[in-house]
Amino acid sequence: MRRATSSCSHGAEVEAGALAQRAAATGSILGGICVVMGRCGAKLREYIGPMLGNLSRLLGRLTPSVCAVCGAWPSTSVCEHCIQAFAQPAHRCPGCALKLPNAMISCRACAENPPPWDRALAVVDYAYPWDTLIAEFKFHENAAWAHAFAGLMHNAPLVGPALDDADVVLPMPLAPERLRHRGFNQSTLLARQLCPHKTLHHALLRVIHTAPQSSLPRKDRQSNVQGAFAVDPFQRERIAGKKVVLLDDVMTSGASLAAATQALRRAGAAHITALVFARTARGDTQP
Numbered sequence: 001m002r003r004a005t006s007s008c009s010h011g012a013e014v015e016a017g018a019l020a021q022r023a024a025a026t027g028s029i030l031g032g033i034c035v036v037m038g039r040c041g042a043k044l045r046e047y048i049g050p051m052l053g054n055l056s057r058l059l060g061r062l063t064p065s066v067c068a069v070c071g072a073w074p075s076t077s078v079c080e081h082c083i084q085a086f087a088q089p090a091h092r093c094p095g096c097a098l099k100l101p102n103a104m105i106s107c108r109a110c111a112e113n114p115p116p117w118d119r120a121l122a123v124v125d126y127a128y129p130w131d132t133l134i135a136e137f138k139f140h141e142n143a144a145w146a147h148a149f150a151g152l153m154h155n156a157p158l159v160g161p162a163l164d165d166a167d168v169v170l171p172m173p174l175a176p177e178r179l180r181h182r183g184f185n186q187s188t189l190l191a192r193q194l195c196p197h198k199t200l201h202h203a204l205l206r207v208i209h210t211a212p213q214s215s216l217p218r219k220d221r222q223s224n225v226q227g228a229f230a231v232d233p234f235q236r237e238r239i240a241g242k243k244v245v246l247l248d249d250v251m252t253s254g255a256s257l258a259a260a261t262q263a264l265r266r267a268g269a270a271h272i273t274a275l276v277f278a279r280t281a282r283g284d285t286q287p
């Protein structure tokens, strides 16, 4: 994959050697603590043991040493071979970010019914192995994946320039109930990794609680999120007349992104790019 640099560069590509060193350092620190523990009483070990287990698991997540796809070691979280195999740049429709034959400028659906944003960008298809890794990111509390996904996004054609050109980056907000349940907003973590100095965390708000889009058939998704988003009136001047990148992890029907885009239009955004890490195939209703 082409390597690009941008003003939003975050250094997401961590060298395998550095990771191995960090893992070794982690092991020696924990080993040293265990030696000290061996000299302590059983009561102390009863309390400290589980804490060390949690710390070890956390550090293991933060310092991946094997490729999560093929198991190659030492590696970044996804090795270069798997990136080449599963994240090749593709020609995509600027309206819906679905793959297109090279000769086509736009898909028929977008030509007939243009989406509300100015363009859409996606980095990979929502398919193996990314569907599994995104689930790991979102549903198994493995927030460290934001770092790896942001690295791939930065290196994708058109994405780096879009971020450089943007005035602000807005992560798609989660409903408060879902945020409490999950503990983090995956789009916010991605935005922080991609472009921290342009990210506005609370300018775009979810103002209506809606049923999860994944629980609904495609035909009901648009009406489900109609009016669900609004721009914070106190942040309006940071949106009006600005170039905005609206960021989400996955685009399925695009209904949530469309509803958020309409809120940004009402606030006067001058140009809106809908940017996602992964795009489901047309007709898919997952995730």
Ligand SMILES: [Zn+2]
Pocket: 067, 068, 069, 070, 071, 072, 078, 079, 080, 081, 082, 083
């Ligand atoms: Zn691999």
Ligand SMILES: [Zn+2]
Pocket: 093, 094, 095, 096, 097, 098, 106, 107, 108, 109, 110, 111
């Ligand atoms: Zn299209």
